[in-house]
Amino acid sequence: MRSMVVEMEVTNKKIGLLFILIFLIGISGALLFNYYYLITEVVIFEMDVNVSLPNQVGFNLDKDKMHFGEVPISGSSGFRTITLENEYDDTMKVIMNAEGEIEDWLVYEADNQTYNGKLITFLEPGEKKDVKITLDVPWDATVGKLYEGELMILWKKEII
DSSP states (O other): OHHHHHHHHHHHHHHHHHHHHHHHHHHHHHHHHIIIIIEEEEEEEEEEEEEEOTTOOBOOOOSSSEEEEEEETTTOEEEEEEEEEOOSSSOEEEEEEEEETTGGGEEEEETTEEEESEEEEEEOTTOEEEEEEEEEOOTTOOTTOEEEEEEEEEEEEOOO
8 A cells, every 4th residue: 555655646746747847848939939930130229319408409420329419408309210121021010119218218100100118010021111219308317418228129020
């Protein structure tokens, strides 16, 4: 009788380990599928803005970053336009999201709609779309300070 109880305990442990192994393989497979199949491309642009005194404006046309130049502290704004083009054979979901000191200062405009915080849009194969990115300098920004951030553009295949 004692050996039967020990065998049942060993069998239960094996079944438990088997379930844990199957669960981990399933999670790993889902993560790998999402990373290698769904996420097609990630593009990151560095951004910056120099906050200036009212009535002072400056431009920086260098191509090393997405520069907003000098923008006055008086509640002013600057903008840049990005053209997205779907060069893939699939419908793509495009997610634009900023991080850093200026992430809360950005507003996205596409398809005659305004998005705060994050833009999510869809592009058919061959479709182009302009996205206007407006940076609104808050009243409490520090004059003379260079504020920085990053804009991430994530391209994902849209699975229907």
